[in-house]
Amino acid sequence: xxxxxQNPRYLITVTGKKLTVxxxxxxxxxxxxxxxxxxxxxxRQIYYSMNVEVTDKxxxxxxxxxxxxxxxxxxxxxxSPSPNQTSLxxxxxxxxxxxxxxxxxxxxxxxxxx
Amino acid sequence: xxxxxxxxxxxxxxxxxxxxxxxxYEVTNFRSLLWYKQEKKAPTFLFMLTSxxxxxxxxxxxxxxxxxELFSILNITATQTGDSxxxxxxxxxxxxxxxxxxxxxxxxxxx
Numbered sequence: 001x002x003x004x005x006q007n008p009r010y011l012i013t014v015t016g017k018k019l020t021v022x023x024x025x026x027x028x029x030x031x032x033x034x035x036x037x038x039x040x041x042x043x044r045q046i047y048y049s050m051n052v053e054v055t056d057k058x059x060x061x062x063x064x065x066x067x068x069x070x071x072x073x074x075x076x077x078x079x080s081p082s083p084n085q086t087s088l089x090x091x092x093x094x095x096x097x098x099x100x101x102x103x104x105x106x107x108x109x110x111x112x113x114x
Numbered sequence: 115x116x117x118x119x120x121x122x123x124x125x126x127x128x129x130x131x132x133x134x135x136x137x138x139y140e141v142t143n144f145r146s147l148l149w150y151k152q153e154k155k156a157p158t159f160l161f162m163l164t165s166x167x168x169x170x171x172x173x174x175x176x177x178x179x180x181x182x183e184l185f186s187i188l189n190i191t192a193t194q195t196g197d198s199x200x201x202x203x204x205x206x207x208x209x210x211x212x213x214x215x216x217x218x219x220x221x222x223x224x225x
Contacts, residue, residue, distance in 0.1 A: 035215070040123070042217035043157075043202065058212075090156060092213070101206070102148055103213050105156035 002027045006091050006106035013081055013113055021076045021109050023091030029104075031094045032074040033058065034066065036087040037108075043090065049074055081113040116141040118216035120203050126222045131193050135219045137203030138185040147179055147186050150202040152218070157202055160188070193223045 004025045013019055025032065033048035035058075045058030049068040063085055065077040074093075078085060091106040121136045139147065146164045150157035161170045163179035163186060170177050174193075179186045190197055200218040207214070 033212070040217060043204075043215035045212065045214075048212060094213075101146075102159045102162055103204070104159075107156050 002104065004091055004093050004104050004106040006089075006109050009107060009109060011109060011111050013111070015082055015113055016080050019078050019081060019111075021078075021089060021091075021111070023074045023076065023106055024072050025074075025091075025093040025104070026072065027093060027095070027104065028071065029093035029095050030071070032068070033092050033103075034064070034074070034076045035090045035092065036060065036085075037090060038087050046076070046089075081111075083113045085111065086113050087111060116205070116207055116212075116214040118203055118205055118214050120201075120216035120219050122219060123217060124220045124222075126224065127193055128224050129194055131223075132189065132191045133193060133221060135188040135190075135201050135203075135221070136185065137187070137216055139203075139205045139214075139216075140184065141205045141207035141214060143207050144181065145206040148204045148206065148213070149177055149186075149188050150204065152200040152202055153198075160201075190221075193221075195223050195225055197221060198223045 007022045030051045034046040035043040037043050044060045046064050047066040049055045055066050089109045092103040094101045094103045118139045148162050149160040161177045166181040174191045177188045200220050202218045203216040204213045
C-alpha cells in the first residue's frame with residue numbers, strides 16, 4: 001500500500017530537548033516536504049527536498065532542520081524546541097516529474113512543547 | 115509571492131443544504147489546483163483541476179476551475195454530517211516544485 005508514515009503520532013516534550021520526527025514514504029517519490037498546521041493559518045511549509053541531499057527552506061524554517069540522506073526518509077529535527085513550535089506537523093511526498101501530481105500526506109504528528 | 119485565499123473560513127449548515135466553497139489564487143507558473151478534505155487526521159485528496167471550465171465530479175461533490183479569473187469552487191450538494199471537515203485548496207506551481215495551501219474552510223453540517 002502506497003503510504004507516507006510519520007512517527008511519533010503524538011509527542012509532548014520540554015523546552016530545549018532535541019527531538020526528531022521521522023517520515024518515510026514507499027512510493028519512490030523525489031519530492032518530500034514538511035508542513036505545520038496551526039488554527040487559522042492553514043498548512044505552512046517548513047522545508048522541502050527535491051531529491052537526496054537536496055533540501056531547501058520553505059516559508060517557516062526557523063527552529064527546524066531536515067536531512068535527506070535516503071530517498072524514502074525525510075526526518076524533521078528540532079534542535080531546541082520552544083513552545084511556539086507546538087503544532088500539528090505533516091510530512092508529504094509527491095512526484096514532481098509528472099505533469100501534475102497530488103501530494104500524499106502522512107497521518108500527522110501532534111507536538112506539544114511545554 | 116504565491117498565495118491562496120479561501121472563503122468562507124467557516125460555514126455552518128444543516129443536512130440537505132448545498133454549499134459552495136471558494137478558492138482564489140496567485141501563483142507563478144500555474145500547474146494545477148487541488149482540493150483536499152481534512153477530518154481529524156491527514157488531508158485526503160478530492161480533486162485535481164488543470165483546465166478551465168471542465169467540471170470534476172465525485173458523488174455529491176463537484177469542482178470547477180477558472181484560470182482566467184484565477185479561482186475555483188467546490189460544491190457539495192445534499193450535505194451530510196459526514197461532510198463536516200476542513201476543506202483545503204492548494205495550488206501547484208513553479209514547475210511542480212511546491213504546493214501552496216490556503217487556510218481552509220471549516221464546514222460544519224448539523225443534523
